[in-house]
Amino acid sequence: MQTPSVSQASPPKRSFLYDPNVRGIFYQTLLVVVVIYLFYMAATNAIENLRRAKIASGFGFLENTAGFDISQTLITYSAAGSTYGEAFVVGLLNTLVVSAIGIVFATILGFLIGIARLSSNWMVRKVSMVYVELLRNIPLLLQLLFWYIAVLGPLPQPRNSVEMGAGFFLNSRGLFMPRPIYASDIWVLLTAIAVGVVGSLAFRTWARRQQAQTGRQYPVGLVTLGLVLGLPVAVWLVLAVAGANPISFDMPRKGTFNLQGGMQILPEFVALLIGLVTYTAAFIAEVVRAGILAVSKGQSEAAGSLGLRPGQTLRLVVIPQAMRVIVPPLTSQYLNLTKNSSLAVAIGYPDLVQVFMGTVLNQTGQAIEVVVITMGVYLTISLLTSFVMNIYNRRVAIVER
Amino acid sequence: MSTVVDTFRFVRNQQVEALPPPNLARGPIAWIRENLFSGPFNTILTLVVLYLLYVIIPPIVDFVFVNAVWTGTDRDACRAETAGHPVGACWAFVIDKINYFVYGSYPVTERWRVNIFFALLALGVVWLLWLRAPRRDLGAIYFFWLFPILSYILLTGGDADFSNGFWLGFIVLSALIVAGFGAAARFLNAPVKPAVLIGAGIVAVIGITLALLEADWGLQPVPTALWGGILVTLLVATVGIVFSLPFGILLALGRRSKLPIVRMASVIFIEFVRGVPLITVLIMANTMLPLFLPGDMTVDRLARPLIGVAFFASAYMAEVVRGGLQAMPKGQYEGAMSLGLNYPQMMILIILPQALRIVIPGIVNTFIGLFKDTSLVAIVGIFDLIKTIEASRIDPNWAAPTISYTGYAFAALFYFVFCWGMSRYSLGVERRLATGHKH
Amino acid sequence: MIGVHKWYGEFHVLRDINLNVRRGERIVICGPSGSGKSTMIRCINRLEEHQKGRIIVDGTELTNDLKRIDEVRRDVGMVFQHFNLFPHLTILENCTLAPIWVKKMPKKDAEEVAMKYLTRVKIPEQANKYPGQLSGGQQQRVAIARSLCMNPKIMLFDEPTSALDPEMVKEVLDTMVGLAEEGMTMLCVTHEMGFARQVADRVIFMDYGQIVEMNTPDEFFKNPQHERTRLFLSQILH
Amino acid sequence: MIGVHKWYGEFHVLRDINLNVRRGERIVICGPSGSGKSTMIRCINRLEEHQKGRIIVDGTELTNDLKRIDEVRRDVGMVFQHFNLFPHLTILENCTLAPIWVKKMPKKDAEEVAMKYLTRVKIPEQANKYPGQLSGGQQQRVAIARSLCMNPKIMLFDEPTSALDPEMVKEVLDTMVGLAEEGMTMLCVTHEMGFARQVADRVIFMDYGQIVEMNTPDEFFKNPQHERTRLFLSQILH
Amino acid sequence: QATLNSVKQKGFLTCGSNTGLAGFGVPDAQGNWTGLDVEFCRAMAAAIFDDPTKVRFIPLAAKDRFTALQSGEVDVLARNSTATMSRETQLGLDFPAINYYDGQGFMVRKKLGVSSAKELNGASICTQQGTTTELNLADYFRANNMKYEVVAFATSDETFKAYDSGRCDAFTTDASGLYAERLRASAPDDHIVLPEIISKEPLGPAVRHGDNQWGDIVKFTHMAMLNAEELGVTKANVEQMKTSDNPEIKRLLGTEGKFGEAVGLTNDWAVRIIKHIGNYGESFERNVGEGSRLKIKRGQNALWTKGGLQYGIPIR
Ligand SMILES: Nc1ncnc2c1ncn2[C@@H]1O[C@H](COP(=O)(O)OP(=O)(O)OP(=O)(O)O)[C@@H](O)[C@H]1O
C-alpha cells in the first residue's frame, strides 16, 4: 500500500466568528434576550395596569362564593354555597361530557360515512360525498346556530310537549326521560353483567383453543354480544316478572312551567352535540377513506389470491393496516372536537369557556388567572393525548421495523 | 382464427387487430343495474337513500325556491298571514339588508373604498393562486407588502398621526441601523458596501411604509367600530393569511433548526397555540392584550382579534410548511450546499420555492379552516358577517318566522361558496403536483 | 385458455389468447412492457375478469360464480413482483393466515406446514420477524412459501425478481428452480433468460396482447422465428 | 486526508483514511455497498463532518470555520447519484444559480459560461427546459455542467451512473472521460470498471470504512493483492 | 396623564356604549348612534368641544366593558352599568353620577297567566352572563325558596332571542331593558313585564378611579342637565335664558362665576350642553319616555321636586 505523504498544509487556525457553534450561541442568546425582554415588559405592564385598575390578583378568588347558577351541573352545585372553584369543575365536567359523548358518536357516524364514500353503490357514494363537502365547508358556529335556533328552537312549549312514550318527552326545554332509581336488589343485575363479561372472555379463550386444535371457528362476536347485553336484560325481565324490581323510574310529570322530575337533557347540549358530531364526522369520514385507500391494492389482491373471501380480506388484512394510517389523524380530530366544544358559548351551553371564561371572568375581573387556567386545561388535554398517541405510534412503528 | 390449443410450437404471423369491446351491457339501464341494484344489499341501500332524499330534498326546494319571497320592504311580505301564502325563505330580507351584510355600518358615501379593497384583494389572490400567472414573485411583494398598506390607507383613511418627534427619531435610528450593518460587515471581514446597501434597503422599506401610512390622503377617517359584515370577515381572513405565511415559515424553519433554544421556542409556541381553542385565544387577545401594554397605549378593538387570529394561523401554517420542508429530499439540500450556497441562499432559492409549492394544497386547506374560523370573532363582539346577520334578524321591522333561517342560509351559502371553491382549487393543485413536476 | 379476449375500457389488452398448459409443465412468459403478460396470468386466478373466451383451470371453468373462483384460487398460488406480504403480521402469521381462515386448519398444524415451507425456502429462522425487517430476497421467498402453504397445484409468478437487487435475484431463482424440479406446474413471467433456459418446458413471447411466438427454450433462443422476437432477444441478451 | 475517522453515532464508518491526491490526478474508488465510499468523498466537501484527523483541500484545512468551508466548496464540484437538480428551475437557471449568487457574477456572463459548459456536455438545446423533461442521462450531464460552471479545481462523483438506465450510462461516462482528458482532478466512486481502466490514475478499494487496496488500474485488475478485492472483482466482472 | 388633556389632544371623546339597547345606546345601519347614554356622551363632547359629534362610540359587550375602561380604551363608559360597591372598590371604577334609576324585573308571555314573580317557581329564565342581573336572580330565588333553571348568554341579543323563541319562560334584566327589548319581540303585545322589581340598579356613566377632574366633568355634565330641567332651561330657550336674572340660572349658564374653568372647561360649558342636547328631561322624553317607542314613565327618574330621585347638586 502506498503511504500518503503529508502535504504542505496550513495549520488549522480557528476563526472565531466563522465558527457555526459560536454563531449559533449568538443567535440563541439574542432570541432568549428578546423573549425575556418581551415577557418582562408584559409582566411589568400587567402588574402596573392591575395595580392601577385595582384588580385583585392570585388564585384566591377560586375560594370565593360564586353566587350565580348554572343550568347543567354534574356535581352538586348551588349559587349559595359553591365557590368559583366548583363552578370551574362544573364547566370542565360539562366540557368533558359533551366531548366524550361527541367523540363516540362522531366516530361511529364518521366511519359509516367514510365507508359509504367507497361504496360500490353510486347513490350512496354521491350522497355521502355531498354530506362531507357540505358540512366541511360551512363554519361550525353557523351550524351550531342552525341546530340550536332553527331546528331545536321551534320545538313546542312544555305544555304541548311531544310525548314519545315510555316517559320520554320532547319540548323546547329539551328532552325529558325517566330517571332510574336503583333499588337494593340491584346487585342481581350487576352480577348478571359481570357474569356476561367473564363468560364472554372465557368463551373467547375457549374458541381460540378450539381453533388451534381442530380448526373449527365460532362466532365470537355474536356470543359476546349475547352474553354482555342479552344476559342482564334477560335477568331483569325475569326479576320484573317475579315482582322484584331492581330499577324503578322517576317519570317526568307536568308542572306549572315545565315538566318536573325525570332526567332532562338541555337543548343547548343536544344542539352542541349534534353540531359537533355531524361536523367532526365529515372530517373523520375523510380520514377513514384515506386510510382505507392507503392500503395498497396489492394487499387485497394478495389476500384474494390466497383464497380469502372479501369479508375476511377486509377484516384480517385491510382494516388492521388502515387503522395505523387512520389513528393519528383520528386523534387530532378528537382533539379538534374537544377544542370546538368551546363554541358552546355561542348557544349558552355551560361548558368550561362559557362558565369560567364567561361568567367567572366577568364577576371577578381576574382575566389573567382565568385565561391561564382555561388555556392550561385545554393544553393539558392536548398534550396528554399527543403523549399517549406518541407512545402508541412508537409501539406500532417498532413492530413494523 | 388459428387455434393453438395443444400446439407446442407456435408463431403468429398476422397481428390480431385491436377490436372494440364486445357489446357488453351498456346504456343507462345497465348502468343503473350495475351501480344501484347489483345485489339485494345494494338495492336496499339505494331504496333507503332514495327515501331519505325524498324526505329531505322537497322541503328544502320548497323553502329555498318555491315558497321563497323575493320582493318586499318589511315583515309583512314574509308573514304567511299577511302575505296570504306559505312563506319559505325571505330573500327580500337579505336583499333589503345586503348592504349592511357587506359593509356593516361603513359610511355610505365611503363605500367605494371598500369596493376597491375587495378588488385589490381579488387581484392579489388570483395573482398568487393562479400557478401560471406572470411574475408571481412581484405578486408576493404586492400581496404581502403593498396590498396591506393600500388596504390600511383605504379602509381607515390613512393619516396615522405619529407624534412630533417620531420622524426625527426614525432618522436617527435608521442611521444607526445602516451604520450597524456597515460595522458588522467590516468586523466580519465581509464587503462593506453590500451590507450597507442591505441595511439601507431595510430602512427604506420601513420608512416608505410609515410615510405612506402617515401621509394625509384626504380620505375621511372611518373608525373600525363602523366596519362590519363581509368586509370584516374577509379582512380577518386576509390578515390571517398575510401574517401567518411569513411567520409560519419562520416558525417552521425554527422548528427544524439545529439550535436547541430556537427549536424549543418554536415548538413551545406552535404546540401551545395548537393545543388551545381559537376562542380562548380570541378572548385572551381581547381581555389580556390591553393589560400587557403600557398604561396609555390601547389597541383597536378590531385589531385585537386580528392579532389573535394571526398568531393562531401562524402556528398551523408552520406545521404545514414543516411538512413541505420534510418532504424535500435531502439531495436538494446537498446539491445546494455542494454548490457553495449559504443557508439563507439555499433556503430562499432552492428549498422554500419547492417546499411551498408542494404544500399549496395544505396552505389552502389551512386557509379554508381559517376562513371558517373567522366566524368566531363574532363571539368577541366583532361585527363580522354572522354578527350582522344576528343583529338584523332581531330587527322588529323584519320580524317574521323564517327570517332566522334565511339569514343563516345566506351566511351558509356565502361560506360554502368560498370554502368549497378553495377546496376544489387545492384538489386541482394536488392532482397537478401528483402527476409530476412538469411545467 | 381458449380464445381469451379482454378489454380495459376501450383498450384491447388480451387478444385471442390460446394456451393449454399440461400438468407439471413449466412455462416462461416474456415480452416487452405493457404487452399484457401480467394481465394474462392475473386472469388465470381471476384477479382480472376476461370478457370473451374460456379459461378452465384444473377442470373448473372460470365464470362469475363465486364458489368456483374460490375453488380455483385455492388451487392456484401467486407470487407478485412487489411481494405483497402483510406488513402487520409476522412471517409465520403471513404463512398461516390463509390455511387457518380458508382451509380451516388448526393453528398448530398450519404452523407446522408453514415452518416446513419456510425451511424449504431456507428462512425458518426469520419466522417471528416482520416483513419490514427482511431483505427483498427474503421477502420474496416468504411470499413463495406463503403460496405454497395452501398446497396449490399451479403456481403463477409475475416478475418475481424484477424488484430485487442483483445479489438477491439468485436466491429467489434458486428457490424457484427447486420448485420446478419437484414437478410443480408453473407459469412464470420473467426476463431472467438463464432461468428460462434452465427450467422452462416452453417459452412464450407476447406482444400487443397476443402470443407472438411459443417454443421450447432451446429453439426459442437459438432460432427465433418472428421478427419481433428477434428484436426483443437482441435487446435483452446484450 | 490524514488519519481521518468518522462515526455515525456508535458506528465507525471511516477508519484511518489516509489519501493524498495530487493535482490533475484521477482516482476511482470502488468497494461493496456500505463500505463508506460515499461518506469519504462527502467529507471532502464537508457535506459530512469528520471527527478525527485532518482533511486539507488545496491548502485549506476543513474545520468548523464557515468561511473555509465556503472556500472549499467553491473549489470542489460534486455530482450525485440522483443528480439533485433543482426541479423548479430551468436547466440554464440551474447552471447559473451558483455563479450568480456565490460568485456574484453578472447574469449575462453566468449565462454565457453556462451555455459553454452545456455545449461541452452536448445539450445546449435543452437550456430552457425543466429537469423533469429530460432523460436521466441528460440530467446527469446537466449536473456535471452545473458543477463545472463554478470552475472547480476538483470534481467529486458519487456513483454518477448507477441510477441510470444502461443505455444512458455511456453518454455520461463519455462526458466524464472527456473531462478527465482535459486534466481535471477527479475522485470518482463508480463500479464501471471499464471507465476505471480507461481514465484512472489510481483505483482504491474500500471495505469496512478502510482503504483496503490502492493501485494503478492495470495492477489492480490484473493482480489484486488482497483477498477481499479478489472476491469483489469476481462478483462484479461476471 | 389627565384624561381631559388627552381627549382634547385627540380631538374626540371615546365612549363605551351598549352593542344595541333601544333607547339607551343603539346604532342604526348607517352607524348613527341614539339613546339616553349616547346623548350623555354627546353632552360631554358638547361641553368639551362645543360639538356633540366629536364622539367615537365603541360598542362593548357586558363582559368586556370594564376591561375596556380600565385599559384606557374608552374615556367614559356610558352603557347602562350598575354602580356597585365592588365595582367601585375592586374594579377601580367611579360612578360619578346616576343618570337612570332602574331595577331588575321579569318579562313573561301573557299566555302563561303569571302575574307575579313569586309564581315563577320552576321556570326557566334567560339572562345575560357577567351581569349583576345573574347574581340578583340567584339571590331572589334563593331568598324566596324557589327553584329555577338559568340559561345564560353572552349578549343581550342572544338572550332575548332565546326567550322570544320559547327557550325560557321568563326573561330578566333591568326594567328599562325589558321595555327596550320588548319592542323587538316578534309580537310585542304578547309579553308583559311583571310588577316586581327585585333589585336596585342605579345606572350611570363610569370612569377610571383616580382622575378626579375627569370624574367631576362627568358628574357635572349630568348635574347641569338636571339643574337645567329644574330651572326650566331648555334647548329652545337657552339663548334667551342667558339674559335671565335668576342667579341660579346665571351660575349655570356661566354668566356669573367661573365654574367651568374650575374643571378645565369653558364657562359656557352648560350652555353648550343644553344648546346641543337639551336638559335631562328633554333627553329622557326623546329617548325612553312617552315621546319614544319605549314609553317608560319618569317614575323614580323624575326630578326630586316631582317625587323622583333625580336631584341636581347646586352649582355654586
Ligand atoms: N387497470 C387497468 N386499466 C387500464 N389499463 C390497464 C390496467 N392495467 C393494465 N393496463 C394496460 O394494459 C396493458 C398491459 O398491461 P400488463 O400489466 O399486463 O403488461 P405487462 O406485459 O405485464 O407489462 P410489464 O412488463 O410492464 O409488467 C398496458 O398497456 C397497461 O397500460
Ligand SMILES: Nc1ncnc2c1ncn2[C@@H]1O[C@H](COP(=O)(O)OP(=O)(O)OP(=O)(O)O)[C@@H](O)[C@H]1O
Ligand atoms: N446518516 C447516517 N447515519 C447513520 N449511518 C449512516 C448514515 N449514512 C450512512 N450510514 C452508514 O454508513 C455506512 C457507509 O455508508 P456509505 O453511504 O458511505 O456507503 P457506500 O460505500 O457509499 O455504499 P453504497 O455503495 O451503498 O452507496 C453504511 O453502513 C451506512 O449504513
Ligand SMILES: [Mg+2]
Ligand atoms: Mg407486469
Ligand SMILES: [Mg+2]
Ligand atoms: Mg454511496
